[in-house]
Amino acid sequence: MKKVRVIYDPILRKEVKPVTVFSNELKELSEEMLLVMHKNIGMGLAANQLGENKNLLVVEYRPVKDDKDSRPIPPMALCNARIIKSSQETNTKIEGCLSLPGLELLVTRPSGVTIEAQDLTGKPVTIKAKGLLARILQHEVDHLDGILFTDHAQGVKNIRNYNWANIVFFGSDEFSAEVLSGLISSGLNVVAVVTETDKRAGRGDNTVAPLVKKLANKLEIPVIQPENKEEITSVLKQLNPDLVVLASYGKILPEEALEIPTYGALNVHPSLLPKYRGATPLQSALLAGEKETGVTIMKMNKGVDTGEIVSQTTTQISSEDTFISL
Known part of the structure; x- marks a missing residue:
């Protein structure tokens, strides 16, 4: 049906x-x-x-x-x-x-x-x-x-401003932090941030938190760090959000989890899909000598960056651009 x-x-x-x-x-x-x-x-x-x-x-x-x-x-x-x-x-x-x-x-x-x-x-x-x-x-x-x-x-x-919707944000890296900042500055209601677990770094028991976690703590948004797909699904069932927004989370959400949000889940991906799916789209665009790149917003499904495209925006790549500048 x-x-x-x-x-x-x-x-x-x-x-x-x-x-x-x-x-x-x-x-x-x-x-x-x-x-x-x-x-x-x-x-x-x-x-x-x-x-x-x-x-x-x-x-x-x-x-x-x-x-x-x-x-x-x-x-x-x-x-x-x-x-x-x-x-x-x-x-x-x-x-x-x-x-x-x-x-x-x-x-x-x-x-x-x-x-x-x-x-x-x-x-x-x-x-x-x-x-x-x-x-x-x-x-x-x-x-x-x-x-x-x-x-x-x-x-x-x-x-029309969508500030009535409860959003759960999934992300981990620098790009994720930029997207989260954009959601907050637009007045949207992010009720929780889901990110990867802290990683061990160097010798001893030192750990490094994902950049998104640091930003969420600064913004006083609750942070959740599930360890597996079952925990991800459980978290979303408890939060019951209107919408999930994901940007460079680092894990594939289980299909069951995608069915939970009232309005589904959107993936913000830093490439002009269908080009350069996966985890390193900006690096791939630079290595391929592309003259432009951009950001794609798509509806999420069980595939990897294969959902229906909702919106795209483009930006030119200059000869001085690097992964960091893009």
């Missing part, structure tokens, strides 16, 4: 392609969308929320016992839906979104809308909706246009 894409996924900000082929595969996709929607206790779902570049949405609402004001909404699947008319009357209600789990905000929308669309066979349909159905349809049509409900929400400034 497909997983719901979350806030930082680029497909959520792209206008999807129209459906032109009305096949059994389309019907199967709509059925899977309904299953995923109900599994996540939703009322509507757009295809791009499952990573599908198709103008397809599904809706169904089964009232809970405490909801005496709403009527059931039967399951429906709409292709190429567009709003052709909106009422002048508006109302303001709390909305949530499966792509921003746990977040609820007040959103003002027209009380009624008229939708033109096609069903799963390609037959044109017109829907005049009001109340809850109108709100759900507007929310899902927005998704298909690359719009999130936070774009309409009241008091959204802090949401």
